[in-house]
Amino acid sequence: MAREIPKGYEPQEIELKWAEYWVEQALFRADADAPPPIFSIVIPPPNVTGSLHIGHMLDHTEIDILTRWHRMRGFNTLYLPGTDHAGISTQRVVVRQLADQGIDYRTLGREEFEKRVWKWKEESGGTITEQMRQIGESCDWSREKFTLSPEMSRAVREAFVRLYEEKLIYRAHYLTNWCPVCLTVLSDLEVVHEERRGNLWHIRYPLAGAEGKSAQTGEPRKYLVVATTRPETMLGDTAVAVHPADERYKDLIGKNVALPLTGRTIPIIADEMVDREFGTGAVKITPAHDPNDFELGRRHHLLEIDVMTDDGKMNAAAGVYAGLERFEARKKIVEDLKELGLLEKVTEHTHAVGLCERSRTIVEPRASTQWFCKMKTLAEPAMAAVERGAIRMVPDNRREEYFNWMRNIRDWTLSRQLWWGHRIPAWYCAENGHVTVAREAPAACGTCGSRNLTQDPDVLDTWFSSGLWPFSTLGWPAETKDLKTYYPTSLLITGYDILFFWVARMIMLGMHFTGEVPFRAVYLHSLVRTGGGEKMSKSKGTGLDPVVLNQQYGTDAMRFCLASMAAPGTDIVLSDDRLAGARNFANKIWNAARFLFLNLEKFEQGGATLEELAGPEVRAQAPYLLNGVVPLSDAWIFARLTAAIEQVNEALANYRFHDAAQCIYQFFWGDFCDWYIEWIKPDLQSAHRDRAFVAWRNLFAVFEAALRLLHPLMPFLTEELWHRLPQKPGAKSIALERFPEAPDRWRSPSALAEFGLLQALITAVRNIRAEMKIDSKKKVAAEVFVVDKIAGTTVESNRDGIMRLGMVSDLKISDKPLPQSGAAVRSTARFDVRIDYTETVDVAAESAKITKELEGLRKAIGSKERQLGDDIFRSRAPEKIIRGLEITLAEQRIEMQKLAERFEQLNQDTHNSR
RNA sequence: GGGCGAUUAGCUCAGUUGGUUAGAGCGCUCCCCUCACACGGGAGAGGUCAAAGGUUCAAGUCCUUUAUCGCCCACCA
Numbered sequence: 001m002a003r004e005i006p007k008g009y010e011p012q013e014i015e016l017k018w019a020e021y022w023v024e025q026a027l028f029r030a031d032a033d034a035p036p037p038i039f040s041i042v043i044p045p046p047n048v049t050g051s052l053h054i055g056h057m058l059d060h061t062e063i064d065i066l067t068r069w070h071r072m073r074g075f076n077t078l079y080l081p082g083t084d085h086a087g088i089s090t091q092r093v094v095v096r097q098l099a100d101q102g103i104d105y106r107t108l109g110r111e112e113f114e115k116r117v118w119k120w121k122e123e124s125g126g127t128i129t130e131q132m133r134q135i136g137e138s139c140d141w142s143r144e145k146f147t148l149s150p151e152m153s154r155a156v157r158e159a160f161v162r163l164y165e166e167k168l169i170y171r172a173h174y175l176t177n178w179c180p181v182c183l184t185v186l187s188d189l190e191v192v193h194e195e196r197r198g199n200l201w202h203i204r205y206p207l208a209g210a211e212g213k214s215a216q217t218g219e220p221r222k223y224l225v226v227a228t229t230r231p232e233t234m235l236g237d238t239a240v241a242v243h244p245a246d247e248r249y250k251d252l253i254g255k256n257v258a259l260p261l262t263g264r265t266i267p268i269i270a271d272e273m274v275d276r277e278f279g280t281g282a283v284k285i286t287p288a289h290d291p292n293d294f295e296l297g298r299r300h301h302l303l304e305i306d307v308m309t310d311d312g313k314m315n316a317a318a319g320v321y322a323g324l325e326r327f328e329a330r331k332k333i334v335e336d337l338k339e340l341g342l343l344e345k346v347t348e349h350t351h352a353v354g355l356c357e358r359s360r361t362i363v364e365p366r367a368s369t370q371w372f373c374k375m376k377t378l379a380e381p382a383m384a385a386v387e388r389g390a391i392r393m394v395p396d397n398r399r400e401e402y403f404n405w406m407r408n409i410r411d412w413t414l415s416r417q418l419w420w421g422h423r424i425p426a427w428y429c430a431e432n433g434h435v436t437v438a439r440e441a442p443a444a445c446g447t448c449g450s451r452n453l454t455q456d457p458d459v460l461d462t463w464f465s466s467g468l469w470p471f472s473t474l475g476w477p478a479e480t481k482d483l484k485t486y487y488p489t490s491l492l493i494t495g496y497d498i499l500f501f502w503v504a505r506m507i508m509l510g511m512h513f514t515g516e517v518p519f520r521a522v523y524l525h526s527l528v529r530t531g532g533g534e535k536m537s538k539s540k541g542t543g544l545d546p547v548v549l550n551q552q553y554g555t556d557a558m559r560f561c562l563a564s565m566a567a568p569g570t571d572i573v574l575s576d577d578r579l580a581g582a583r584n585f586a587n588k589i590w591n592a593a594r595f596l597f598l599n600l601e602k603f604e605q606g607g608a609t610l611e612e613l614a615g616p617e618v619r620a621q622a623p624y625l626l627n628g629v630v631p632l633s634d635a636w637i638f639a640r641l642t643a644a645i646e647q648v649n650e651a652l653a654n655y656r657f658h659d660a661a662q663c664i665y666q667f668f669w670g671d672f673c674d675w676y677i678e679w680i681k682p683d684l685q686s687a688h689r690d691r692a693f694v695a696w697r698n699l700f701a702v703f704e705a706a707l708r709l710l711h712p713l714m715p716f717l718t719e720e721l722w723h724r725l726p727q728k729p730g731a732k733s734i735a736l737e738r739f740p741e742a743p744d745r746w747r748s749p750s751a752l753a754e755f756g757l758l759q760a761l762i763t764a765v766r767n768i769r770a771e772m773k774i775d776s777k778k779k780v781a782a783e784v785f786v787v788d789k790i791a792g793t794t795v796e797s798n799r800d801g802i803m804r805l806g807m808v809s810d811l812k813i814s815d816k817p818l819p820q821s822g823a824a825v826r827s828t829a830r831f832d833v834r835i836d837y838t839e840t841v842d843v844a845a846e847s848a849k850i851t852k853e854l855e856g857l858r859k860a861i862g863s864k865e866r867q868l869g870d871d872i873f874r875s876r877a878p879e880k881i882i883r884g885l886e887i888t889l890a891e892q893r894i895e896m897q898k899l900a901e902r903f904e905q906l907n908q909d910t911h912n913s914r
Numbered sequence: 915g916g917g918c919g920a921u922u923a924g925c926u927c928a929g930u931u932g933g934u935u936a937g938a939g940c941g942c943u944c945c946c947c948u949c950a951c952a953c954g955g956g957a958g959a960g961g962u963c964a965a966a967g968g969u970u971c972a973a974g975u976c977c978u979u980u981a982u983c984g985c986c987c988a989c990c991a
Contacts, residue, residue, distance in 0.1 A: 004957085005950090007950090007951085008951090008953085009951090009953080055970065142926080157926090175989090193987085193988080200991085203945095224935080226991085227991070228991060229991065230991080241991095273990095274990095274991085275990055276991080277990090278990055278991065279990090279991065283990095283991050284991075285991090286991095290989075290991075291989040291990090292989050292990080292991070293991080294989090295989080351990085351991090352988080365989085390926090397918070397919080398918095400917080400918075401917080401918070401986070401987085402988075404917070404986095405986090405987075406919095408987085408988090496986095497986095499986095500986095533957065559984090564938095564939080565926085565927075565928095567927080567928065567929095569919085570919090570920085570927080570928090571984095571985095572927095573926065573927085573942085575925090577925090577926080577939080577940045577941085578927095578939070578940075579927075580940085580953070581939055581940065582939095583953065584951095584953040584954090585953090586953090587951065587953045587954090588950090588951065588953080590950090590951080590953095591950040591951035591954085592950065592951080593950085594950050594951075595950030596950080597950090598949090598950065599950085654930080656930085658927090659928085659930095660929080662938065662939090665938090665939090666938090673951090674955085677950080678955095763956095763957085766956060766957060767956095767957060767958085769945095769956090770944075770945065770956070770957040770958075771957080771958090773944085773945075774945095775945090775946095776945060776946050776948090776955095776956075777946080777948075791989040803921070856935060857935080859935080860934085860935045861935095862933095863935095864934070865973095866971095867933095867934095867972070870971055870972095871971090872971045873972075874971085875971085876970095876971055876972090877971065877972075878933080878935070880933090881933050881934070881972090884933085884934050885933090885934050886934095887934085888934050888935085889934085892934095892935080
């Protein structure tokens, strides 16, 4: 076994090796026949043609931590990987590529275009999964899925047909969101709103025929003034609406206006929808280009005139403006109106415009015929599932958001005018227009038998197939073994930004098709943001590339860093400092291991073998006793390890990754390295063989357990070091070992207390030394007084350690309290310690320091005395709190008394010496 | 227009059901290149918990108002 550990921790040297090993050995292949308990999780499928970004890194780190943790605790574990065809964004990428080559994708034709996309998918589709392998995600690669594969398609068609048969999917003419760049309709969710400063144009619509009189002034009037933010749509106006009770316009209802620029005559109608307060109280109605107008138009049976082309230009219906881009047309129309004297005024107006989530183009509301899914019916059980806790949502403040959205849910526009995606399984008869919706292409029309059928050219919204993901990936609609074993999945981890897009839809579709929740819990994590608080985005150049960071700092450090910052409910701002901190931690672990093996070599010269010090059976028996007891430092470190294990388990069970990370960090660095290793160093090389054996055995047992504790967070480093320890024959990986479980014999409250005393004592000595500027290499004599017997024994039997770590040449143990003279004394309620040293004390500074401490103590004591003296407090506060206060109060009184004494002495000495 | 969240050390953030002198990392100050680690060791400094009121024996934690910032949802042209 390779024993030498290189001096520096070089993550690149070890990570790739183990990543390959895990994949080759198919270490994480799930066995559906293995016994429960089950832990199953499906990946939020990343875009197949994408590459790993920092958001994935967070997702995947959290997923992998929990997966590894469960696996190590004996769960039958499945982490199912896969990718999404990501219809609109993938199509956009390929369209742009073609455009760069001077090719308009539409000229290629559908079939050829699809071929190109598949080719692109084959070329770049492996990037992200390859990266996932490299960062060692413990997936079952034999079960990898792709949303556009034939088996997923089968599930999609099945779902579509069933919903259609249940009349939950329907085809209708409706006002939808159109993206003139992506050339498709979008669902409401894909439209993002942004406040924009714009104008409100007040336009005069000349009254046609009989000119009315102003209701207020009685003056004859020629115009009706409407206010609009979108003058270019006026070419499609088919009415002007006023409120029926609006006195200003009452007499005009039923009359007509001549639509400027076109001369078309359109009616003035009355509708409750009109807000009398807004603008002029008269509103132009463009049913084909505004959702409100569309509704109103339906009520009043108005004509719908679409004045635009697919790519956002004015069409033939726009007359002379045809061919102009819509915002060019706006300018031109405003100019023309001005010239005609029909522009009454222009005011500033801020309003929200809808943008296409992908292209950031202003979305054009347009009436068109699309496929929709009725959501109300699906939403009910989905809300109920979360309501009754069948799905635990963490953090639970997201529940309200979820309910809110579900309560106000609107029908989902399913069809997309794209070529890349699941084609809608609907066929139209050329003879009679009859629609056949079927799982497979029908041979003939269901009503007339015609064979002249054409399939609907549209594809489904990507999120439709993603919505089936938790069960389609397990074989649905077939009743597979996987589905039976791993569904419902245990947990879903994803960002809260796709709560509605994805999570809500999976719950709805899952409940509907399987009758069960798709996952028992959903953890919605934070987003990784840039320093400025924005969401990281590669397109804006604000993203950090995790691949680069992984190389720079190591994947383990990256994982640890993300975990340590991933407090539920708050966003993460990643920084180089934090990453470096995590890298330093990895280095610390590395070097602790290095220390173990370097020293072991020296020790081995005495004839001991690694096997008898650190073999698996040897470790299992820890802790070892010396002279019939577990040495204090060893009992202490096992007790601390026990606490760490419990805290990590508790933290991970509640998705509190940052707690787990911090706890491990504190244990390994603060307890294990800073105190335990330092404490036992002499024992490891002790000539006293029993003593050395006990030290080595306990050390290895703790170290190996710590590696297992660390493994879910830092898989590579722990795997590497673990393999350098002797293991059971055939043991393949630390990932397949048990997560540490602390046996009761590891617990020791007394060791925690007694070793804690030693730590406080040593720290006090070091503190005096630092304050008095004693050369750190110079040993000095010290005297200590200990209040109680137990502590006395502890100090007495640990003289060596105290002297070594405190750089004390001679330790005298006094049987009475030490005089509180000078700056060389420190006291707590349990001990006094003093250093023999010729003092050169800065009296003023020392006095100020003591004064400040006294002040703090006085405040603390005062508040406790007040509370404890209060009968109401005593009657209402829990016993535990009262007792705790009393103990602390007693301690603080002693400390205060000693400190006051010291203060007095200090000033007296100074006084005398003058 | 609704809803949600944030405001704690110089910086970035923890602080679960109210309960004993409010924590971490980084940065800062002082000392140390001691034979695992300078990506290190030791000792420190630093906070009236955004403001004001309230509830309570007890408030960083609960309630109200205000200020600043952020996010989500929303068909006022």
